Amino acid sequence: MSIAVFAVLVAGAVYLAVQRSSVALVMADEPDRRGTTHLPGKAASSLTADIRNTSVKPTYVGREKCGECHRENFEQHAVHGHASTFAEVSKTDLPDAFDKQTFDGGDAYGVYTYSKDDAGNLSVSLPDVDEPTDLPLQYALGSGHSARTILTLTRAADGVTEGIEHRVSCYPNARLGMTVGHGEKQPTRDLERFGDITRGELTQRCVYCHTTTATLTEGRIENLVANVNCEKCHGPGSEHVRQAQSSKNPPPYSVGSDNWDVESEIQLCGDCHRLPRSVTKQELRDYPDTLTRFQPVGMLRSKCYLASNREMKCSTCHDPHQSVHGISHEQHIQNCIQCHDANESTHTLCPVSPTTNCIECHMPTVVQEQGIKFHDHWIRIHRE
């Protein structure tokens, strides 16, 4: 079976699993045009493996290795949210933030009590739940810029790995609050009083989007390379490193090859940031505020994209290595003006404000639950 066919089959399975579930993360069934991505744990590498077509199977070398030769990308990436979006709770400041705190999860849930043990591990208990009496807080997802949400893995009775997304998250300034999307839930069993439970592929997908590589098995993570590192997007790099060590002009490696185009990039970023096929048709029609979390969905319906021969992509405005939080207001405006330029007659100019504040009016901030903010990537004229 070719890699591509295998990818499509597995991706199909993922979407089916997701569709059947009732969790907020609903994925619709639009077919994948290219069929190369969306394989949990293998998407980026299968995309790039097609391009390289080498007989040696490359392995992961880690971002430190890439940094030896690509210093600037390495240093920029180090302060990007991608580089700190998955951590063991015990290796963060979360045990101190939660220790001895209580949080009322609501009538059907109860009051959580958190405690840190001598080894620095954090756990949570509910007064009338005996099994488990103490649930460890294992992994923190999210860089903390908006939120960090806790994930605990368990092995269900049938052997399937389950993920518990805790009902309480940590927001900026060590504030504890309800996890986004949890307010309206009802627990159906004791374990679920700690948070939302996902199974199998769905749990795999959660870990997939926040790590470079990880295998879930028997309620544990194996082969973990945390965070969205170089090799998540570029594919495992051992062959490239070997070739670069013996030549100043190594053969093309992932992006940069002739096969890499706008569509490849949209598929790459959209694999995690979500494409239209990841949301329901009704959401696509209504475009509720929550859809602004999914930047590709907005960008793809913008006139800027549709009317520019579909040449607009994420990296038209974002260097994939540079955090958006490190970019000046002025640079964002320049990103618009590269097309909407008064010196060129090819594009329309703004009759209201041709040189300033584009973002405020055409990509406004949308505030969501718990004060989390997104910018509406459906670039358009907002008339109030």
Ligand code: HEC
């Ligand atoms: C493997 C999944 C994955 C892929 C692929 C991915 N991202 Fe992300 N991205 C994330 C996650 C997870 C976060 C949240 C980081 C955090 O915890 O704050 C994020 C955050 C971001 C942010 C905001 C944080 C910051 O510091 O700027 C930008 C901008 C961004 N991604 C752009 C991109 C672009 C552009 C691409 C494609 C070149 C891309 N991402 C591909 C998962 C991914």
Ligand code: HEC
């Ligand atoms: C399809 C890929 C995908 C899946 C599945 C996914 N995430 Fe994310 N997650 C992202 C991306 C992309 C972002 C960045 C959002 C942004 O800033 O635009 C993100 C952001 C976050 C954040 C930062 C706060 C926020 O809301 O922006 C947290 C916390 C988080 N995810 C936790 C989780 C947990 C826990 C799971 C599984 C139960 C999960 N995610 C599943 C892609 C994913």
Ligand code: HEC
């Ligand atoms: C979120 C996905 C993503 C991550 C993570 C990522 N890259 Fe990239 N990288 C890209 C994309 C997309 C391009 C092509 C950009 C373009 O078209 O201009 C690229 C281009 C490059 C290039 C060639 C152009 C340049 O900027 O010099 C190098 C070298 C590179 N990346 C190295 C790295 C290294 C080293 C890391 C880790 C420290 C890394 N990348 C992490 C997506 C990523």
Ligand code: HEC
């Ligand atoms: C021994 C030095 C060395 C190491 C280590 C190294 N590279 Fe490179 N890389 C190069 C050279 C040399 C080039 C070609 C010249 C250039 O584009 O800078 C290159 C080119 C690239 C390109 C441009 C795309 C292309 O096909 O030309 C990307 C992307 C890239 N490297 C990513 C990475 C990543 C990711 C890692 C870690 C897995 C890595 N490199 C490790 C030396 C290295």
Ligand code: HEC
């Ligand atoms: C890749 C080129 C490109 C970039 C970058 C770009 N645009 Fe556009 N935009 C276009 C094109 C093409 C149109 C269609 C009208 C025209 O030809 O100018 C358009 C249309 C628009 C419209 C009219 C939308 C409508 O529905 O009538 C607005 C508003 C706009 N752009 C704002 C922006 C802002 C703000 C930015 C920066 C955040 C931006 N654009 C970046 C190419 C671009």
Ligand code: HEC
């Ligand atoms: C026309 C320019 C433009 C394009 C194209 C663009 N972005 Fe953005 N993006 C922005 C601006 C402007 C911000 C807000 C910057 C700030 O914080 O002030 C932003 C913010 C973000 C953030 C931080 C969360 C948020 O929504 O505020 C993420 C993640 C992100 N973009 C991802 C993407 C992805 C993925 C793509 C490709 C599908 C993309 N962007 C395409 C201009 C763009």
Ligand code: HEC
């Ligand atoms: C104060 C809010 C505001 C700011 C700031 C602003 N715009 Fe606009 N823009 C508008 C409004 C309102 C319209 C619709 C005007 C009309 O149709 O009468 C518009 C129209 C446009 C159009 C469509 C023009 C056409 O003829 O169809 C483009 C393109 C555009 N703006 C780009 C930009 C860019 C690029 C910037 C930043 C350099 C920017 N705008 C700054 C409010 C703003």
